[in-house]
Amino acid sequence: MAVATPTTLDGRTLSRSVLDECRSRGELLTERFGVIPHLAVVLVGDDSASAVYVRAKERACRRAGIRSTVVRLPATSSTEAVSDAVTSLAADEGVHGIIVQLPLPTGIDPATTLAHIPADKDADGFHRHNVGSLFLGQSVYPPCTPEGVMRLLDNADIELEGANVVIVGASNIVGKPMAVMALRREATVTVCHARTRDLSAHTRQADIVICAAGHVGLITGDMVKHGAVVIDVGINRLPDGRVTGDVDYDSVAAKASHISPVPGGVGPMTVAVLIANTVRAAERSVGLPSPRPDAEGTEFSTVSSAQGS
Secondary structure, three states: OOOOOOEEOOHHHHHHHHHHHHHHHHHHHHHHHOOOOEEEEEEEOOOHHHHHHHHHHHHHHHHHOOEEEEEEEOOOOOHHHHHHHHHHHHOOOOOOEEEEOOOOOOOOOHHHHHOOOOHHHEOOOOOHHHHHHHHOOOOOOOOHHHHHHHHHHHHOOOOOOOOEEEEEOOOOOOHHHHHHHHHHOOOEEEEEOOOOOOHHHHHOOOOEEEEOOOOOOOEOHHHOOOOOEEEEOOOEEOOOOOEEOOEOHHHHHOOOOEEOOOOOOHHHHHHHHHHHHHHHHHHHHOOOOOOOEOOOOOEOOOHHHHHHO
C-alpha cells in the first residue's frame, strides 16, 4: 500500500532555526569577549554555480549575525597564489572559519590549497585531523553535508539504531563520512558506488536511503520499499537552469514515509552547519566549550552554561 503523503524533510525551516541559535551564541561571544564570529571564503574564478553557493553563505552569515569575507581571485591564479591567500587568512586572529569554494579552476591543486587551512579554522571539516577525529568519534568540526543530513533525521525523530542505511555515493565529502556517522549511531550501513552490482537490490532493503551520486533521477520509486526514508543530497543543474536531485521525486514520494526535496532539503542544512562550525571555532578561540555531539551522542556544555560554572 502506497504512502499517500510523505513527510517532507524541510531543510529551509530547520536551517533558519540553526542560524538563529548561532546568532544567539555569537551575540553572547560579542557581549562577553568582544569576539564576532567570522567566516572567510576564497572564491577563485567566475563559475556561476560557485557564485550562487557563495551568495547563499553570505545570506546565512547575515541571518546568523556573523561577519563574512569573500576573497575573490581570478581563474588564472596559480596554486601558490590561492595557497598564499589561505595562509594570510589563517594568520588573521579575527578570522575563525575558512573555506575554499570548490571546484577550483583547472590547474589549481585543491589538496595543496586546502592543506593550508589549519584544523581549528576548518569550517568545512575537510582537514585530515578533523576527518580522523570523525572516525574516532571525537569530531569538533563535522563535515557540513553529512552533519546536515543527520540533523534533518534527528529533527524528524528518525531512529538510526538498528536501521538498514544504504548510502549511494562514496565520495570523501559526503558518502564516506556519512557512513561513519551512521555507524556511530549503530546503523547497519551499506555504501554503494559506481562499481556496485545491482544497486536496486541494496536500496530495496534499506530503511533509509541517502543518495549523493550526482546523477539525475538515479533513484526511482521501484528501487525503494514502502515506508523508506529517502534523503536526496544530489544537486544537478538542468539545461534550463533548474536544479534537481538524484531522486525521481514523484515516484519515490509515492512510497516513502519521509523525503527531502531538492532544492530546500539538504542544501540549506549544509550551509547552516558551515555557520555553526564557524561559531564553534570562535567559541573555542576564547577557550570555551560549545555544543557538539560526543562519542556517545550526548552534548557538551553550551557557552552560557560554561560561563556559569
